[in-house]
Amino acid sequence: MAKEVSRERWRNEFGEWFRDILISAEIMDYRYPIKGCGVWLPYGFQIRKNVFQLIRNILDATGHKEALFPLLIPETSLAKEAEHVRGFEAQCFWVTHGGQKPLKIRYALRPTSETILGPMLHLWIRAHTDLPLKLYQVVTVFRYETKATRPILRMREFDFKEAHTAHATAEEAEAEVKEEIENYRKFFDELCVAYKISRRPEWDKFAGAVYTIAFDMLCPDGRTLQIGTVHNLGQNFAKAFDVTYEKPDGTHEYVWQTCAGISGRGIASVLIAHGDDHGIVLPPRIAPIQIIVVPIPYKEKGETVNKKCLEVVAKLKKAGFRAEADTREDVTPGAKYYHWELRGVPIRIEIGPRDIENNEATLVRRDTLTRETCKMEALESRLRSLMETMTREMRRKAWEWLEKHTFQTSSLEEAKQLISERAGIVEAPWCGDSECGQQIEEAVDARILGVPEETQTKPKGKCILCGKPAKTIIRIAITY
Ligand SMILES: [Zn+2]
Numbered sequence: 001m002a003k004e005v006s007r008e009r010w011r012n013e014f015g016e017w018f019r020d021i022l023i024s025a026e027i028m029d030y031r032y033p034i035k036g037c038g039v040w041l042p043y044g045f046q047i048r049k050n051v052f053q054l055i056r057n058i059l060d061a062t063g064h065k066e067a068l069f070p071l072l073i074p075e076t077s078l079a080k081e082a083e084h085v086r087g088f089e090a091q092c093f094w095v096t097h098g099g100q101k102p103l104k105i106r107y108a109l110r111p112t113s114e115t116i117l118g119p120m121l122h123l124w125i126r127a128h129t130d131l132p133l134k135l136y137q138v139v140t141v142f143r144y145e146t147k148a149t150r151p152i153l154r155m156r157e158f159d160f161k162e163a164h165t166a167h168a169t170a171e172e173a174e175a176e177v178k179e180e181i182e183n184y185r186k187f188f189d190e191l192c193v194a195y196k197i198s199r200r201p202e203w204d205k206f207a208g209a210v211y212t213i214a215f216d217m218l219c220p221d222g223r224t225l226q227i228g229t230v231h232n233l234g235q236n237f238a239k240a241f242d243v244t245y246e247k248p249d250g251t252h253e254y255v256w257q258t259c260a261g262i263s264g265r266g267i268a269s270v271l272i273a274h275g276d277d278h279g280i281v282l283p284p285r286i287a288p289i290q291i292i293v294v295p296i297p298y299k300e301k302g303e304t305v306n307k308k309c310l311e312v313v314a315k316l317k318k319a320g321f322r323a324e325a326d327t328r329e330d331v332t333p334g335a336k337y338y339h340w341e342l343r344g345v346p347i348r349i350e351i352g353p354r355d356i357e358n359n360e361a362t363l364v365r366r367d368t369l370t371r372e373t374c375k376m377e378a379l380e381s382r383l384r385s386l387m388e389t390m391t392r393e394m395r396r397k398a399w400e401w402l403e404k405h406t407f408q409t410s411s412l413e414e415a416k417q418l419i420s421e422r423a424g425i426v427e428a429p430w431c432g433d434s435e436c437g438q439q440i441e442e443a444v445d446a447r448i449l450g451v452p453e454e455t456q457t458k459p460k461g462k463c464i465l466c467g468k469p470a471k472t473i474i475r476i477a478i479t480y
Contacts, residue, residue: 047282136161
């Protein structure tokens with residue numbers, strides 16, 4: 001058995017670890033002179049691209065069509081759905097001038113796009129044959145965050161994949177919510193990220209929604225991070241924008257809508273879930289470079305070794321792997337290992353003169369740093385199976401970690417204790433009353449993530465706070 005790769009710093013200094021890794025692994029430069037805005041560096045952008053490609057593929061396969069809507073929202077549109085505007089107006093960046101001239105109507109930079117789609121759906125949807133309409137876009141959105149901003153985790157301009165759908169009936173919208181949840185499961189499973197799915201409490205749902213389902217992951221510091229949301233909008237926005245369709249019997253009805261979002265946090269989730277003290281660890285599926293080949297030169301054999309490495313890379317590329325050779329002359333093999341481990345490259349191949357003689361290579365897995373030798377003729381099949389094993393084990397490890405840090409209790413004191421220790425997610429019985437729920441948040445000094453959506457197990461016993469018979473389980477955690 002290989003000894004565990006150290007995760008001390010990842011676990012105990014997570015905030016600094018994450019901030020450092022973004023710079024040192026060349027993912028994001030956060031020094032842009034506007035607070036809450038950062039630059040995706042080329043390596044980080046490749047990761048971003050591969051992660052968003054994954055969600056694009058999943059959405060395309062379920063009949064969603066990619067589109068692109070404008071950035072600006074007239075204030076009159078934003079104001080149409082009362083709850084929505086209350087929830088978002090204080091968070092908007094406002095465009096007030098065109099050149100030197102004050103605009104008659106202010107424009108908001110999109111904080112989300114329901115009110116951008118509204119007027120267009122009003123024009124597009126006429127008959128039941130126009131439904132369902134399933135669209136998505138990948139854009140950046142803007143929110144004037146007043147909390148402390150953090151690179152990727154809480155920005156003022158951030159990446160957003162938003163899906164918007166319209167349906168003929170409430171049942172179809174409900175089924176779409178289920179489909180979106182399944183889509184997100186697939187997505188995070190591919191990223192080897194473990195999650196809890198919770199129905200957010202009434203007081204924490206999306207502004208304008210009937211209800212909100214959210215995916216949360218657990219960060220190493222014991223705080224949860226919301227990484228995906230699915231909202232059932234009912235007919236709220238359809239009524240605000242007068243989006244109706246003619247039914248087969250000639251009557252008209254408002255459409256039923258859903259929306260679902262994954263932000264840059266979807267990318268952060270991969271970096272966070274698998275990190276260790278050597279850097280990030282990327283699942284092969286989304287790694288910009290899956291295999292890095294490092295020559296181990298020996299005296300006058302340098303040229304032969306480099307040549308062999310380039311040959312191997314050419315072969316691997318032809319076989320469909322994303323492979324590169326690091327043939328830099330002025331860098332030692334040790335420094336190269338460090339460089340690529342930091343950037344999370346799943347597999348390293350080392351080739352030296354003896355390997356060439358024996359017609360073999362040394363393979364090192366990034367997640368465990370275990371080494372093995374492999375005959376050249378078996379290289380491609382071994383790499384394929386190694387990547388599969390690695391993906392499976394990364395996923396298992398992430399789930400184990402989440403389950404190990406999820407606690408069940410019916411004692412308020414114990415819940416408080418667990419939260420104050422930043423132990424993880426606490427699950428407790430609850431009476432279902434909103435006021436009591438908000439008092440629980442105050443009592444434990446944490447947030448209620450909501451009611452588990454994955455399981456429908458009936459709770460036994462009494463509400464953790466008021467002592468009335470429990471109706472559901474709630475999840476409690478300190479959140480980002
Ligand atoms: Zn209660």
